[in-house]
Amino acid sequence: MYWIYNFLLIIYWIGLIPVILYRLAFEEGFYERIRQSAGYMPDSLMRKIEGRRAIWVHAASVGEIVATSPIVKDIKQKFPDAVVVVSVVTATGHAMAHRIIPEAEGIIFFPLDLPFLTRRILTLIKPIAILLVETEIWPNFLRIAEKEQIPVMMVNGRISDRSMKRYMMIRSFTREMLASIEYFCMQSKLDAEYIEILGAAHNRITITGNTKYDQTYASVTAEEKLALQDEFGFGRNHPIIVAGSTHRGEEELVLNSFKRILHEYPEARLLIAPREIMRGTDVKNLAERNGLKAICRSTMTGPVHTKTPVVVLDTIGELGRLYSLGDIIFVGGSLVKTGGHNILEPAAHGKPILVGPHMFNFKEIYSLLSSRDACLMVRDGQALTDTLLELCGNKERREVMGANCLAVMKENRGATQRNTEEMRKLFEKHHIIP
Known part of the structure; x- marks a missing residue:
């Protein structure tokens, strides 16, 4: 079996030679x-070891x-x-x-x-x-x-x-x-x-x-949170919606929901983080086609203007910390049949979490959080809108869900x-x- 695997692997890499040459050049x-x-x-590694x-x-x-x-x-x-x-x-x-x-x-x-x-x-x-x-x-x-x-x-x-x-x-x-x-x-x-x-x-x-319950890299102090809120132009606005690890086909639904929220809550803000960061400009353009002023994180040179309701996160390694800014979190890859993404990161910040119906890659974690009323599943875009609006107007429910998230994290470390x-x-x- 190994010789078949190696033969197929060699054929695969030979087929990729044009792509490799292109990427080497650009x-x-x-x-x-x-x-x-x-x-x-690297020489630096060899010296260390x-x-x-x-x-x-x-x-x-x-x-x-x-x-x-x-x-x-x-x-x-x-x-x-x-x-x-x-x-x-x-x-x-x-x-x-x-x-x-x-x-x-x-x-x-x-x-x-x-x-x-x-x-x-x-x-x-x-x-x-x-x-x-x-x-x-x-x-x-x-x-x-x-x-x-x-x-x-x-x-x-x-x-x-x-x-x-x-x-x-x-x-x-x-x-x-x-x-x-x-x-x-x-x-x-x-x-x-x-x-x-x-x-x-x-x-x-x-x-x-799961060692992800033990993660500490995303910890954010109260002072850091205030600084991030000002940097992203969120100030003390409410509600702040964070949509993390979204995929093609989900951003349109999230933006439609946010437009409805913005109608009810004119000070609302959205931080949307596409799973593939190279799609940042596409998501920004999609927001603008929906009548929403937007900016990409990678182009920010200073604090975002407070009248910009949408920030597209197109950088690596920041999402885990930025979940701390949200009043409500939606985790993507779940309204499309991708299987969902890591919901423990927002849970670690004590945030109420929404996901779509396709969480098969994280079903045990989802099952645990949902059984404790820490994570809610929405079936489609309309349900996403309705649930977001419900949570926006119910501070007590948000706080209970957030506290339940923290309790689950503590119990499973x-x-x-x-x-x-x-x-x-x-x-x-x-x-x-x-």
Whole structure:
């Protein structure tokens, strides 16, 4: 099966050569990204890890980086001499990692999963252990790590319904890959059941909870909040609506709802953050076509004029903190069939949360928050408008929902420590001293 995978992977990368050449010519920073993926590590990293063996933590993109942040912080507290290298797949994940994981000695792009490249990077970094965040399973990476006797464990493990269907299609191959992983720290009972169905041994699986409940990078003090309100031109206006991680097809619905709110509450303001930040200008233009004055965050040179009702957030790494400004939060990817996005970030700020009907990627978190009256589901654009208007006029309900969010967050903290305790067992088993 590996030779089929490698053959298809080579064909895939050959097909991407025109795109790669174009991006090399016109995309800033892409050369360094490709260089690292091809096994050439930055000199600054090599100097930091010279003569030391690192703990390699691999996270794909922004969501996994958010989960990684508390894990790295806890590793550094429990193992002060540990060297941590974090690898990512996407440019947004790379930028986010630099912002919220300053403790890491190195942040690199993950190698193209070709045998000779993977072997080269493993030889350069010489990790004492590899931690895969959520479900980052790369066949050649795992196979070579096993041959080199590098212990691997999965932390904050999660299997979405979509991933489950894909892995089931290649179940025998998946089982072989999972045999290379020694411990599975899964977020929930369902995730544990899924990974066992796919082939993980029952005695290697532990339910540790979700480390995103332990995130602290998005904390905002009262003084910082006031400064942000003034910077974005929100002042002390009410209501402030934050629509985070929206997708094409959702922005129109959000803007239509906001126009109705603006009619009832002339001082209302909207902060809308498209999931793909390169769509910022498109969303701004969409707002203006709907008769709403708007500005992109990336073009702000000073405080936004208080008469600008819409700010489009088209920058990386700010949304988690800016949820603190909202009176009501809508989290996107849920009115369209994307599966939803992280609702723990607004919950950490004690905000009432609205989502659409498609939350299948976060169903357990949604189920928990909704069961505690902290998160409401709306079926369509009209329901979004009606629910927003209801909450705008009901301060007591907003406060109850916000308090319930904080209570859920408090009750579910501790997953990070449970993950690192399992990691300690891995170290003891292999006589590893970080």
